[in-house]
Amino acid sequence: MSAALIAALRALLPERLALAASDPRAEATGLWPEEATAMARAVPNRRREFAAGRRAARSALATLGHAPAAIPMAPDRAPLWPEGVTGTISHGAGICLALLGRSEDWAGLGLDLEPALPLPEDTVATICTPAERETVTQDPSGLLSRRLFCAKEATYKAQYAQSRRLLSFHDLEVTFDASGGFSAELLTDCPPFPPATCFAGHSLQTGDILAALVTLPRL
Structure with a gap:
């Protein structure tokens, strides 16, 4: 994963945001039951990317001081964030990033x-x-x-x-x-x-x- 990319993004981030990374090439481990349901018919590569996004998101949740939580996929395929949290997930070029903040501070985040x-x-x-x-x-x-x-x-x-x-x-x-x-x-x-x-x-x-x-x- 790109340490340089993570450092460059963190230098741009306002306060009260949490950025975390995960490897989308790793095995699709750590999914909660509510999350695994959405990936039941997904191809292996999609499962790995999805799992990496959820791992990164839970790491960012911990940085915010939030308890671990499931992050299911809504019918529109957007992440269903825990109450009081908003965020964004992106993956590409061998890295997955999740950026999260409290919804009382942020109306929306995009990465x-x-x-x-x-x-x-x-x-x-x-x-x-x-x-x-x-x-x-x-x-x-x-x-x-x-x-x-x-x-x-x-x-x-x-x-x-x-x-x-x-x-x-x-x-x-x-x-x-x-x-x-x-x-x-x-x-x-x-x-x-x-x-x-x-x-x-x-x-x-x-x-x-x-x-x-x-x-x-x-x-």
């Missing part, structure tokens, strides 16, 4: 991990708005399309805790600043978020992994 590779060209139009596609064509690194995808995924997760609405990729338009920060502007109505809401986040790369982080403080 996404992606390989540091360009998106396939035939998916760029699906992921990127016309304005974003224009910036992608000017990007010498070839990674901007994947960074946009990663930022949108993290934003979707963060807002979903409040809206329970699945957005399309063109419902958000992302712009980056020189320091790795980004703003994801909502281009549609998504109660409780009105159009033109801007979600602030951070994007980073360590080695062959891209990460994006969005935290929504409770107002």
